[in-house]
Amino acid sequence: MEGKYGETMNYDSSWAGPLHKRSCTDCFWLIIFVIFLSGWSSIAYYALKNGNIEKLIHPSDSEGRKCGIDSQVKDKPYLIFFDLTKCARISPEYRTCPTTQVCVKECPQKNFLYDDIKNIGINQLKSQLICKTDVKLDKVTRLQEIKILVNHEKCARWYLESTSIFRRCFPKKVWNEFVNATITQPQLKNAKEVVVAVASIEDVLQKVYQDINVTKYTVLGIAITSGFVSLFYIVILRWLATPCVWMTILAICGLLGYAIYETSIIYLRNRYVEWLVLLILCAIFLSLIVLVTLFLRKRIYLACQLIKESSKAVTCILSSLFFPIIPWILHLLVLTYGITIFLFLLTIWKPNYRVEMMDDDQCLCEPSLNYYTNSVCDPDEFNSKCRQLSGEPCTLSACNLISKDRPWFIKYFHAVNVVGLYWLFFFVSAFGEMVLAATFATWYWTFKKRDIPYFTITVGFWRTIRYHLGTLAFGALILTICRIIRLLLEMILKKANNKFADAIRCCCRCFFYLLENFLKFINNNAYIMCAVHGKGFCHSARDAFNLLMRNVVRVVIINKITSWLLLLGKLLISGLTVAATWWYYANNGKADVNFWAVPATMTAIASFLIATVFFKVHAAAIDTLFLCFLEDCERNDGSKERPYYMSKRLKKLLYK
Numbered sequence: 001m002e003g004k005y006g007e008t009m010n011y012d013s014s015w016a017g018p019l020h021k022r023s024c025t026d027c028f029w030l031i032i033f034v035i036f037l038s039g040w041s042s043i044a045y046y047a048l049k050n051g052n053i054e055k056l057i058h059p060s061d062s063e064g065r066k067c068g069i070d071s072q073v074k075d076k077p078y079l080i081f082f083d084l085t086k087c088a089r090i091s092p093e094y095r096t097c098p099t100t101q102v103c104v105k106e107c108p109q110k111n112f113l114y115d116d117i118k119n120i121g122i123n124q125l126k127s128q129l130i131c132k133t134d135v136k137l138d139k140v141t142r143l144q145e146i147k148i149l150v151n152h153e154k155c156a157r158w159y160l161e162s163t164s165i166f167r168r169c170f171p172k173k174v175w176n177e178f179v180n181a182t183i184t185q186p187q188l189k190n191a192k193e194v195v196v197a198v199a200s201i202e203d204v205l206q207k208v209y210q211d212i213n214v215t216k217y218t219v220l221g222i223a224i225t226s227g228f229v230s231l232f233y234i235v236i237l238r239w240l241a242t243p244c245v246w247m248t249i250l251a252i253c254g255l256l257g258y259a260i261y262e263t264s265i266i267y268l269r270n271r272y273v274e275w276l277v278l279l280i281l282c283a284i285f286l287s288l289i290v291l292v293t294l295f296l297r298k299r300i301y302l303a304c305q306l307i308k309e310s311s312k313a314v315t316c317i318l319s320s321l322f323f324p325i326i327p328w329i330l331h332l333l334v335l336t337y338g339i340t341i342f343l344f345l346l347t348i349w350k351p352n353y354r355v356e357m358m359d360d361d362q363c364l365c366e367p368s369l370n371y372y373t374n375s376v377c378d379p380d381e382f383n384s385k386c387r388q389l390s391g392e393p394c395t396l397s398a399c400n401l402i403s404k405d406r407p408w409f410i411k412y413f414h415a416v417n418v419v420g421l422y423w424l425f426f427f428v429s430a431f432g433e434m435v436l437a438a439t440f441a442t443w444y445w446t447f448k449k450r451d452i453p454y455f456t457i458t459v460g461f462w463r464t465i466r467y468h469l470g471t472l473a474f475g476a477l478i479l480t481i482c483r484i485i486r487l488l489l490e491m492i493l494k495k496a497n498n499k500f501a502d503a504i505r506c507c508c509r510c511f512f513y514l515l516e517n518f519l520k521f522i523n524n525n526a527y528i529m530c531a532v533h534g535k536g537f538c539h540s541a542r543d544a545f546n547l548l549m550r551n552v553v554r555v556v557i558i559n560k561i562t563s564w565l566l567l568l569g570k571l572l573i574s575g576l577t578v579a580a581t582w583w584y585y586a587n588n589g590k591a592d593v594n595f596w597a598v599p600a601t602m603t604a605i606a607s608f609l610i611a612t613v614f615f616k617v618h619a620a621a622i623d624t625l626f627l628c629f630l631e632d633c634e635r636n637d638g639s640k641e642r643p644y645y646m647s648k649r650l651k652k653l654l655y656k
Helices: 027-050 084-089 122-128 143-151 176-184 186-270 273-295 297-316 325-346 379-385 410-444 456-467 469-495 499-533 537-550 552-586 597-635 648-655
Strands: 078-081 101-104 162-165 168-171 350-356 363-365 386-388 398-405
Touching: 027 325, 027 410, 027 469, 122 143, 186 273, 186 297, 186 552, 186 597, 273 297, 297 410, 297 552, 297 597, 297 648, 325 410, 379 386, 379 398, 410 456, 410 469, 410 499, 410 597, 456 469, 456 499, 469 499, 469 537, 499 537, 499 597, 537 552, 537 597, 552 597
Parallel strands: 078 168
Antiparallel strands: 078 101, 162 168, 350 398, 363 386
């Protein structure tokens, strides 16, 4: 017997006809994808072979020596900046921070300001100085020589008590004498602002880290609990979808109402702008939910029937709830792979050393070297073959690291890495969508649901790998091209710093955001049709789009309402966990936490991500069953010869 589309429908079999007929789809794009991955792997091999991640881990001084690694600075693992303010004003022509950088044994444990030194002996002053490695302080005998070294940035003019962050020394706090000196010393005014900012940020980060360390097990326990709540919520929807949905809406409104009450009290008491913004946001969300619920109250019941049916499919195939763990792990591996390549490519560079000659130094080099100001030099040769007239090593003149020159093709390797990262990331997402679509399509198109294979998710997994990797590669490529164009336009328009360019960038951002979401919608439905009929991407996308357009009212009113209701479910679970965390740490006398917002934010993120994993499966079931339902409506008429595959509750959607 043939259906509307000509496929053979065998109603006595446990499998529907469309699920059997398939062959490899979009093989050309799979070949292109494999070739691209091979080229990307070659770039990875080049990066791993020629790059050195230690260049990022271990800082380098102004002469390019790696602190704690190279022989001359083996016992000096930390880096100090003579003028940290210059690092905050790096211009495009600089490849490194344009201030003297020196390796030291430890970060400064006290404050020092050369301009504030009074009535101090030269030996005591020399013991407090931090100078470049090639400066021989034991040869310095006069205060005037020290002044010359400081003025030429061979020795630090000032430094503050510091702490190590990634082996870089950053000030802990602001010294009163240093602040007073910045008022009278114009060259140090910017230093005050930078040091204050760094010190305040560091203090906040230390408190946040302390809160994370103290509350991590509590947050983990609450997050795991939210996972069980999400699982229970999905299971209970199978029998009590309508009551659960209405209770969810009421609970969300209740939480937002309580949040409005609490934030208004706190704002009236403290008058903080942050609480006023939070109050306004809660009021807006509450108004939107109430208005949407009032206008769509009659359609919510119909959407509940689809939710109930999809929950039945999910609970019948419980293994599908845990399948998203596989794409999640693959996403992490893809991100790790792309970031690793990026970091190694970042370390492929050659140092560019230039001579800096000072007249006060009277430094002379051997004529064969042909060293003069701004000429290319070698640090070892300069230190060994350049001397003052007295025969001592040059003090002010030096061979300094000016820039780090990278091969011309590295930027193209970075571009390939970005494209590969997006393409493979979207490919993994598409793989997860296709497997779930194949799983729930199998459930729908099995006439007798008790005949569902025990390893349904495995069947969908194998079918996707065996036949449809090319379709996934093509769909992922479309999203990648859209995302790359979006990034390129952002970069181009960002360089034009004017209001017109800002307006164009805003319009482009909105357009490509909508375009990308539309393409994701088309891709998702194309994967479902491909999982059902086993046809190529373009054919499946066309069939899915035409089917949806013929039922556009049902799509907008029913399918989108279910997505909105599932979003409310995720927000409810996240909101309950945040409320529990806030009550536990804010109102339960827990004095060991500096900011109760830290555990609350961690709980919100963790619970929302966990709920998203479970609800993503539910959403995939809804999308698949809804599309199969629409096709079932067109293929069959409910007669004995052409019976519906849908359940009785879905038939309500057919006539309403």
